[in-house]
Amino acid sequence: MAPNPHSEVPLRPEPIEAKIIDGKKISEEIKIELREQIKEWMQQENVRAPQLTCILVGEDSASQVYVKNKMKAANDVGIKSETINLPKTISEDELIQIIERLNDDNSVDGILVQLPLPDHIDDKKICNIVSCEKDVDGFNSTNLGRLSQDLNTMVPCTPLGVQELLKKYDIETFGKTAVVVGRSAHVGKPIQSLLQSDGRHEISGMDCTTIMCHRFTPPEKLKKFCREADIIIVAVGKPNLIREDMIKPGACVIDVGITRIYDEETKKSKLVGDVDFENVKKVAGLITPVPGGVGPMTVCMLMKNTFTAAKRLAKLRKEKLIK
């Protein structure tokens, strides 16, 4: 049908922009739900509030802010929390002893060691001292192994937050193609595990075909694979790595990257992700902003993990399987 030049209907539709995935809103909703669930659980089971203990070594200001945010979120949902501040001169052995004491402490449900640790302390060793049951960060090798086996486990918070966003926005994953960019042990690889997990196994499987790209993926291959993807998840820390010509129209783009840059326009610093948001949103079907996308979900999932840990431990204590 020929367009009517007198009609007010535009000759071609305006470019359709991607739906913005509002991680801030979702995380607030989940926190309200969690608050209710925790309250109800405490009443029904006649138990104390879940307890999260953070260990903060040294005085890194970014770490201090992160821990403060976690304490605030805990308070919001009705989780009791405390921070153990330790000097950056603490020895590895002393730190191990403190964690072992918390492992045995009946009043603690979740233990979080804020990373990074000082250079003389081995991060991975320390994360493995935290008992599997209290490992609310999910960084323990055994919990990561269970994740790779599609077994119920404590899933690291950022990957869990990404999965939650996909669920909340009804993104179909079964048989779809997902590209993960960035193969970190705590973000990229656990996300890959969740995406390729088998729906017939213990955890709720997403059954995607997954493609893992990283710094040694040739740029033309990265572009090609991204253009094949129904879902793209980027966790690298390289602003504008993902551009609009790399996106299949309608794809879902989740940006986990966070980099602080200087903004020439406002003369202030600002946070950006790995995706060229303004241009990619013209092609993608759904997209997370930075900030306000994945970020708020991470802290929220820490609360969810702490509640999960508290429930499991309370059950074990009730069954007298642990003291």
Next chain:
Amino acid sequence: MAPNPHSEVPLRPEPIEAKIIDGKKISEEIKIELREQIKEWMQQENVRAPQLTCILVGEDSASQVYVKNKMKAANDVGIKSETINLPKTISEDELIQIIERLNDDNSVDGILVQLPLPDHIDDKKICNIVSCEKDVDGFNSTNLGRLSQDLNTMVPCTPLGVQELLKKYDIETFGKTAVVVGRSAHVGKPIQSLLQSDGRHEISGMDCTTIMCHRFTPPEKLKKFCREADIIIVAVGKPNLIREDMIKPGACVIDVGITRIYDEETKKSKLVGDVDFENVKKVAGLITPVPGGVGPMTVCMLMKNTFTAAKRLAKLRKEKLIK
């Protein structure tokens, strides 16, 4: 230059066939090396021979053959071995007690529980009772987690055998694209971990871009991704899944599948892989046969893992870190 019709040089070259990756030969070579290394180590360190203990529950005839082959290979390389035969009526608790006794037994270096176990026993639970140090099958969640973190660990035997074949045949992996078909916890996923491992980490990284396909990858996508791959590794158990039109000319094709089929021609049963070998070898650059490809490597890598376990345990005993 116009071809000379009188020359004996053919107008077009004969189809170049893939180089056959000879797993049988490589595994024999490695066993000879291992035999020497074990002998030398025993003399230098003044220690007893490595000891592998297999647990065989029930009387499954295939399992009996597998265990017998493992015992034979152990004998070939100078590893002492024994098989503990248990009735299929054994309870899970009894089996756990036997494994715990072996964990504490100073004279045992490697413990292998032959799978599958009877239905009333939980395979994964049992594999996690075997101590990380003696877990020569690499099926323990902690060891699988360490693998996903690119940390030194006991790698499952078949994935380790695949990696060894790629190394022995000088297959370049850095920045290459590898497709893994089949997402099993003991084969497909550990192979994916090795292929995408970071060369800057603890284990020798292969730095491939990896694509994980599985039963829910649409056939046209499987074909497309395989055609992109420099390396294809198939571990599904579906004869002729991978055909010649799915292969990039010159690609390396590793076939982990094993299925017993009835051969109409010979009127006998025979073993086949997941790859249409006769046709794929006309396109691929390198290819493993079935049998004689990955199969012999698996048993050989079990011997390598047992020696690795024996060396580590001897070192720990020497340092009096364990009894």
